[in-house]
Each structure stands twice: as C-alpha cells, then as structure tokens.
Amino acid sequence: MMSNNPKKQVQLSHGGGGKEMNALIHKLFFKAFDNEILSSEEDAAALNLNGPTAFTTDSFTVAPLFFSGGNIGKLAVAGTVNDLAMMAAKPEYLSCSFIIEEGFAIDDLKTIVESMASELAKSGAKVVCGDTKVVPRGCADGIFINTSGVGEIQKQGISVKNIQPGDAIIVSRDIGRHGATILMAREGLTLDSELTSDCATLWPMVESLLNADIPVHAMRDATRGGLAAVLNEWANASDVGITVQESQLPIADEVKGLCELYGFEAFDLANEGTFIIALPKEHAEQALNLIQAHEDGKNAAIVGEVTEAHNGKVILKTPWGSSRYIDLPQGELLPRIC
C-alpha cells in the first residue's frame, strides 16, 4: 500500500486544500464519480428529494484493504447502498470522505476509487459530495472511508419490529464468506482456497422483490455478527422466536472447513452481500425464485421460520433431531486453543 516514489504516493499536501489537493480531487475523484451535482462544486449538494427518505452513514476500516472479491472502496459503496436497500429505499445520493495516511500509493487509491465507481453503477446511486483528509504516517492504517447515503423509500413498513409468527426466513446466499475471506487473508494461512468475499450491491435483488409486490416484513444485510446477530436482533425486537434448520443453511465447503479449523460458526461470520428476509410463508417460494434469478442469489434458501414459542431466542435444529440456541456472537473472534 505504501510506495517509495513520492510522485506516486499521497503526500500531506494532498490534504492541504491547495493545488495538489485540487488536482487529486479533479483527476481522480471527480473523474471516477462524474455527475452534474458533484462537478458543480458548490459548498453543499443541492438534491431533489420527495416523500419518505432513508438516510444512513457508515465508516469503513478493513485489513487487508484489498481482499479476494473486493476492496475497502467496493465495501464502502456496497455497505451504504445496502443499508438503504434494506429499508426498501432506492439508493440515490452518497457522500464520500477519505482519511488517507501520508505515503499511501496513488495507484492503490485509484484502484479503490474506480471500484467504488463501478459498484455505484449497480444501483445507479451517485457520489455528490465528499471530503479528503491526509494524516501523517502512522496516524491511520492506510485509508479509512466514510460514506453516507440517502434514498427514496419505495415501500414503507419494513421493520425489525414487524416480524410475525408464521413468517419464513430466507437467506439470499451462502453465509460467512466475507468473514472467512478476511480471516484467511489476514492470518496469511497457507491453505489453498479460492474463497472470495460476497461483497456486492443488493439493490437489484431487493428491487425485483419490490417490483413483484412481495409483502416483505423485514430485511437486513447480515454484516458484522453475521446471520446470528440479525436473527437475535429480530427475535428481540419483534418478541418472537426463530427456528433455523441447520440442514438448510447454505455454507460453502471452504467456509465450513475454516470454521472447523478455528472453532468458529459460519453464522457468526461477517457477510457483505448477503441479506435476510422475513415474510409470510405463502410468499416465500416466489421470493426465493426471484432472488435465485440473480447471479449472487443462486444459493438463496428458506432456512427457518418465526414461532410463538421461545420469544427472543433463536434455535438451531440439527439434522439428527437435537436443538440448541444460536446466541449473539461475543467479543472479537478468537480461535479455540485445543
């Protein structure tokens, strides 16, 4: 990430408000995020917003910055766009702030920004304002990105509090990929694996559900804390029980193997392009077919149901007839010792 050629690395002057900063913004950011609102260069973006609007913000820090299936930039766009999508809001406008460590390679920054632009195209959202700060070497871990986003809510009432007994639970693809990919990259495991992160924009899948008028009760992208965190949050917020069939959970072989090695559970691992839906059982098959029609959704599955028993708890049923709780993941993920 760091370069030794000063011409090819971010200098403190790139954040100084002068000529260098201006060049970086115009030659890199404006070029990649090209749109009329951004290039008007006003103090604030003037937007046209009508009706109910969703607004979200998120900061992105990840090590390593580049991983199999994505990088911090793709993550920063997909993450914010997905937060809007989960409220059935069409992602429209994003802000984007970079905190860059002095010495960061311009080429890497270019790769990050270009992947952001290409991810934006998948939902049609635009970056309309932003900020750049450069901090001295050692004050940041390469680059941090903050994105905020607004979008028009297409369908109201989708909420964590709206889950009802009898609802089916769908996951949009195999779980745990992002967490497992990052873990493999971070720990430099010598295991040979083609595992890639699921990092992706979810809006196209959500849009097809909304267009088909599927009566979704709740949607949530399962990011940090994974499926376990989402389902526990839902069980608590809606005061219902949720039962998951272990045999129905889609999990890639590589993710299962990694979980075995370290003693992790795939449903505790992070995802960056996987969402969970609660909806009336009778609409589950139709929703499943719509999701499976998308490349990222072909492993989608109905994994469980909402019950009136065990309010506030998530229960996993094993294929051999026993059951146990799926608890909230706790603390940092540390491997078991023996």
Add this chain to the structure above:
Amino acid sequence: MLELKQLYQGFREPETIARLAEQIKQQAELVKQRDPAEKINIMEVCGGHTHTIMKYGLNQLLPDNIEFIHGPGCPVCIMPKERIDHAITLASQPDIILVTLGDMIRVPGSKGSLAQCRANGHDVRPIYDPLDTLQIAKDNPDKKVVFFAIGFETSTPMTVVLLEQAEKLAITNLYFHINHVLVPPAISAVMADPAVRVNAFIGPSHVSVIQGSEIYRFAVDNYNTPVVVSGFEPVDVMESILRITTQRAKGEAELDNQYTRAVTPEGNTKAQELVNTYLCVREDFRWRGLGPIPESALRLRDEYQHRDAEIKFADILQHEPIEDHKACQCGDILRGLCKPKDCKVFARGCTPDSPMGSCMVSSEGACNAYYRYSGVTENA
C-alpha cells in the same frame, strides 16, 4: 493437499448419528435391566468434547442413565489466577510484548484480563500459530517478547518447535512462560476425590496423537473404568459413547481407541523426544479448581534457563496462590461434583460478557457451552 472439507465430511451423517443413538439406548437398557439405579457417568476430560456434545446437542439423544461430567481438560479453564497475573504483569512492562494463544486473553486474573491490559495500551498479541512469535521477535529487536505458553500435551510440541527455532536462529529477545499441563495427573486428581461419581472416560484423541493411547491405561487399571480415546466429530463422540456403554453393559473396563485414523498406542515418538529435549516435569503445578497436583505440568530444562521468563523476570512475578471468587464453583464443576447450572452465579453474575470464573470464559469451558447452547430441550 488437504481439502478443508475432509476435516468434517462423513462424521456428521444424521442417519449414522441416529443409528448410534439407538444402539447406545439398547446397551444402556441392558445396564438398566441389571440395576435400575446404575448410572454411566462419563467424564469427557477435554473441553473440545464438551463443546461437541453441547454444540451438536448429543446429550439430548441419550438415555437418562447416561450422564456427562465435564472434566478439567481445558487449558484456559484450569489456569490459576496467579499465572494469569504473571502474564498481565509481564505485558504491563513497557519493553515487553506478550504473545499468547486465542481466548487466553479474555480470562480474568486478579487484576483483570490480558484484553483489558491491551486496551490500556500494553502490547498483547493473540496469535494463531506459535511460530508467528518468531517474526514478532525479529521485527522488534529492541523489545523482549514473552510467549505465554498454554495447553495440554497437544500444543506442547508447537511451543517446543518455536523454542528450537529461536535457538537455531539465535534470537535472543524471545522468552517463554511455560504453562503446559498434563492430562494423566489431572485424571488421577479427579479420581482421588472421595465424592467422585465418574465411572468412565472419553479420552482426548489429540493428546493421544502425541502421547499415544496407552497413557490412559493407568485409569483402566487403577479405577476399573472404561476409557475410550475419541475424535471430536459428532459421529466420533457417539461411537465412543456406544463403546463405553457396551463395556458397561458387559461389566468390562478396557482401554479402547476409537480414533484409529490418527492415534497409535505409542503416539508420535519424535514429538515426544523433541518435547523431552527442551522441557521436563515440574514438581507441582496449581490447577484452578483442583489445587496443586504433583508432576502435572512442564517447565524449561535447566540448560534453557536463559529463555525462562519466570527466571528472567523473577523479581516482578508473585507466586502466592490467588483463590477464585467465593461464589464461583468452577472448581467443583471441573471435578465433576456439580453442573454449571448448579452454580449460584451461572448466567447471573457470571456470563461470557463478564465472566467470574474461567469455565465461563473459554469457548471450551463447560459453563460457556451450557450458557451458549443448552436449555432448549425442555420446550423445543
């Protein structure tokens, strides 16, 4: 190349597990017919087995005359507070980087945990592979790096390989705080208690991969208990329970090896030789919950004293025993005298978020496994 799925495939077949459960039931019925009051109280010595039993709900598949008693075989659970305090004292020095494995950093000593120590700005690094410590020592020549070594016979060879490498590469800033403990003396300590209820053992297979299955022979001979060396997958554990139950039904007590895919009677003699080159048996070691057990742990041999953190930093380390919180019953749980839910503070004052006792901290600990997984069967 090893494919990751080979690690679990074939050992979680629902039909196999159901068939084993049925066979266990038949054998347990024979025991019941002989004596309705007779219980088969199986101690799974190792926390890994506790985890398998609770995670896969295997206990729910068994007849009521079989009971599990969770043993002292979790290296995190049995670490006495004064040893954790050593780690914290060392980590609190400005020129020391303390390196240790996994969730050891969450266990509370008398002055908080290593995780809290790290949050206070000290350099504590959890690692996945002890050999990573070499690089840390190379990258930080102006610091002293202490490897806080923990674990049973299974993980000892990894510590010794690290030590061997440090010697070969003449890395002078790497020290070892050795807390490696031994399974057989712990079994003897459990069985020495007059209140003991254990009458069969599931032996940890990973210990036997190194030390061989014969290390449990004494338990069969001295206590007339069946011992089955078992793998960690659900099918492994169920098959081992069947073998134990079958022995009990016949009134036999034998040493049996279920995990023949990796365990031999004599074990990995090369690894044993390597361990013996660098380490020797301590006079005694205090176990959390069990107290001092003679010859139950290892230390560096005298010729490697120059790497011994307990000697190098002797002037800042306290050896006074520090007792657990009075309300905490980890000791009784580790000896099989009570269950996690019998403890007054279980899931009240003591939770994985804020553990009072070590059995709640470690993902291998009995209390943690009960907290995370159990309580479903009554109403599910």
